[in-house]
Amino acid sequence: MLAGDAMDGVTDLWRAVQERRFEVAEAGARDRLLADPGESDAWFMLAICLRARSAIPEAEACFRRAMALQPDRADIYVNLAHLLKSAGRTQEAIDHYREALSRAPAALPLRVALCEALIDARRCDEALSAAGAETTVDPAELWQMRGNAHFVAGRPQQAEAAYARALQVQPQHPAVLYNSALACERCGRRDLAIARLRQLVGLAPETLNAQIKLGDLLKEEGHHEEAEQAYRSALNLRATVPEVQNNLGALLSRTGRWREAVGCYLQARAQGLANPVLFLNLGNAYHALRQLDEALAAYREGLDRYPDDIALLTEAIHVQQKLCDWRGMDRLRERLLEPALRWQGAGSPPSPFVFTALPVDATPAEQQVIARRYADWIGAAVPAPLPPRGERRAGRLRIGYVSADYHNHATAHLMLGLFSRHDRARVEVIGFSYGHDDGSHYRRRIVEDCDAFHDLSALSDREAALAIRACDIDIVVDLKGYTGSARPAIFAWRPAPIQVQWLGYPGTLGAPWFDYIIADRVVIPDEALADYSEQVVWMPGSYQVNDSEQPMAASPTRAECGLPEGAFVFCCFNSPYKIDARIFAIWMDLLRQTPGSVLWLYAGNPTAIANLRREAEAQGVSGSRLVFAPPLPKAEHLARHVHADLFLDTLYYNAHTTGSDALWAGVPVITVPGATFAARVGASLAHALGMPELITPDLDSYRALALQFAHEPARLQAMRDRVQTLRSRCSLFDTASFARALDAAYGEMWLRHERGELPSLLDVAALAGLAA
Template sequence: MCEWDRLDEWRAKMRDVITRKEAGRVSPFHLLSMPGMGASEQRSCADLWMQDRIASSRMQRSHLDFAFSPKDKAKIRIGYLSCDFHDHATSLLLVELFECHERDRFEVFAYSYGPDDGKNMRGRLKKCFDRFLDIQELSDVEAAKQIYEGQIDILVDLKGYTSNSRTMILTFRPAPIQVNYLGYPGTLGGNFCDYIITDRFLTPLASAADYSEAFAYLPDTYQPHGRRCPIGTRPTRSDAGLAEQGFVFCCFNQAYKITPEIFDVWCKLLTNVPGSMLWLLKNNKAEGNLRNEACKRGVAPDSLIFAEEKPQSEHLGRLALADLVLDTFPYNAHTTASDALWAGVPLVTCAGATFPSRVAGSLLQAIGLPELIATDIDGYYDLVFDLASSPERLSQIKAKLDANRLTTALFDIDTYTKNIEKLYATMWQRYLDGLPPSIIQG
């Protein structure tokens, strides 16, 4: 809701819970967007969140008699676990990866515990898998049994501690190898996932102690994004609710990612770039608060324009009206960042020390635009202001982005799929060799 008056108080309360090691009090997800929380605190919070839950599942697990005998096989069986196998950002990122999996080497299963929304994406996803299993009516134990009976070799969780997740299924250990991937930008703690799929920019080797999982490094970026994402017709500025003249700063991240510190920067930019406007995603709960916060900072409330949610192709089409996308901190843009880059709009980010604060930087590295990554808030402001004040430099950046879109790693889904399959194959071979999970250099 962008009600920030008690933010410092809540941060102190969260930190106190972690310091006192009070189990299950604070959801790890809430720490990701809380300014000032480090990766070590995020791990401690995840461990505490799962402590009692794992103890509970351990008693049940002793009766399940899940046993695994390593043996070589022609095809590795991958199981993807999620409630987002429908028209959702995670599936929009993953669908072309699923379609590209090499079926001579892998069998691919979906374990879905989310709704069927009846849209085209659901049908497309069902065609991607060798088997698509709906487990939403099953209990966690029953779901774990079904995964075990399906003889899944590598179970890949796509949710973590995001909304409607069923992380408890993994605590029963229904597969010999379990992987944390994409849906949650941080460690799950609790030592029930063996690997986290990442890249060297996101999680440098020096940060390994902040994760319960071993790093499985992709060579470029951890995020997949295909090339069959149609970009709709560009509307007029008037149709999008934008003024006909003036520089358009844009951020379509969810409101919970907007913090006072980053909003200070945005308002300073609106003040110092005459005629500029800030284009945000509509949120009925946050809109009034953000307008009030703008007023407090001396910015006219109507400088903030709120956009309705649109289907993906329409959304990508309207993004072309933005001059520059502004990232949030410490929880960066994820899908919204790669969408902007796919639509040809540059993005400026500030990279911190935690996984969620480095995602947009990972994407910019993979598309050959590291010059758009700032390392602190002051540098972020300076970089954005320079681009907004220099049409020639911004034009050069846009031309470079246009040239790099289809020639760099970010949107090369075929190569990305081969690389993640190499990680899966290495995980499996280590298991066959009797070796514990360890860092995999992709």
């Protein structure tokens, strides 16, 4: 009876342990040990109770007392090993797992625990040995351990093979499904990773990590609606996961839902997330909403915490430019340019576009360094380009134009007349859009003028590349580069045999997947060829195409434009970010030396207007002499140029579309060419117009020429008459001849490709039948 009572007492205490009534079990174990200090079960039970309340040294001592009393009990070794592992004493834990396994070699949980400890210690090959020789009847847990060992060792293909074997044994194993998805992603098999995660969340929708990972992968693959659903499911499981709020915000940003994105970013910030990416995302969302003051505040909040984050600093300075806030701009080389040149991969890289407009004397070579690093960052997310396409179908060259700007946008304004003028005996024209359809006549006309038109906006970058490949495109042309809403990763997949960048981005993309850049001898002269990763194509006139049939509305009155009667009107309709302190000082001097004159500018952000007026006052010019023109439809915008006497170009980033608009409207544009592509477009337009006299060698000459025009009405009128005369016969506005030259360029690119030649400098004017 006494022995039976003792046994019943032990059983009751073990039941208390299993029910997690540790205080009861601990008290009972201590009572038993007072009666019999040699009772191994009581020491073992006490050790478990002590471990439950984190009394680690005491628990270890009790396990060792139990082990000394019963050295052949595997369960004591296992529990001590668990304790040591949780305490970070991995090697001791491994030794005790091995001891336990030697006493119970058939115990699967022991073998799995040993493998896990070895994997945690990054001793992956030892873990594979501990898992034992592979057999067809191995349980799923051992295949899982082999997969985990391979994955941690950086062998994702072998890991996925092991996980696949585990799933053959146990198809609905949650941990294996999740780990298999991670391995598939690492192997570049996102489709299979997504399938595994879909299966897992279908079986166990409460699996938070699976919902989050599924959202991440679906977002990357362009499945926006399903990705949003996964993120929202994760937030329903746990509302305070700031990383998920940030990721959901990034998804909403990608689909243009900027206001909702801001809400997510603010939630993430309120929940304690404070990394540079969050502040960059928040600032970018405000930026896209044109809430520039809020954008700048977000970037600066990030910089207060992460003062060396180059991406945050780059965007903050660009917004400052848009606000015409020039404080600190005199130190841009040391503050931004030099750190950008030194950037080595910590965090997000700086946007190369900002460096095309930065009011600092950056060289094309320096811009190339920044662009190459950005391209490397983009390319790192592309496991491998698409395999080379099969045999080409016979027939005309297929040219694919890819852009987000097939709507009421400067790119569409320039290109509107081009698509219909390609020689259909030589080429087919395929349009690819990933931007919005605004229903404008620009969109309708471009769609009508293409032989086929495809919307890529709902596709991931890889899917978009596959869609381009499916159209059997011979030469694909990226019209965006690194400008806003660009998707450069599409081209990193190499959807076409020849890849060209043109028109949208004034500089090199630094990307090995682009073969050519369409330019001219002015924007990229001989001495700058080495500063471009692409091979240069020199067009006979300007690289810039223009629509030779642009209509103009009826002219408004001066009063309707807010301009005083009789005043000389200096004009610059460039975006405010192109204006810098240096050129503005010259403009103020022109106003001081030309009584009654005004400066007619494009109306940007209200803060920019206030800053420009304040700066004018600081330089002794009444802020009322700055007149701001609101946005108008293109035909009305062109018509109001009738009241502009002289267009003053900006310095570091010239007038591009705005420059050709002014010339089309008959307004002379004076310019000073700089070193970079963006700073030489004004000179390119003047050359193509046939008026090199509008190009000045330096700022002093620029000022002098502007004053001559302002003070010599007859000379100005003669110049305006000359612009009007040349407009109808110059290459700048001859869309048909531009299309012929472009067709010739495409033909020569393809001939070289067919001959197996590498891309090389192409002077289109030297091709038969084309004049310079």
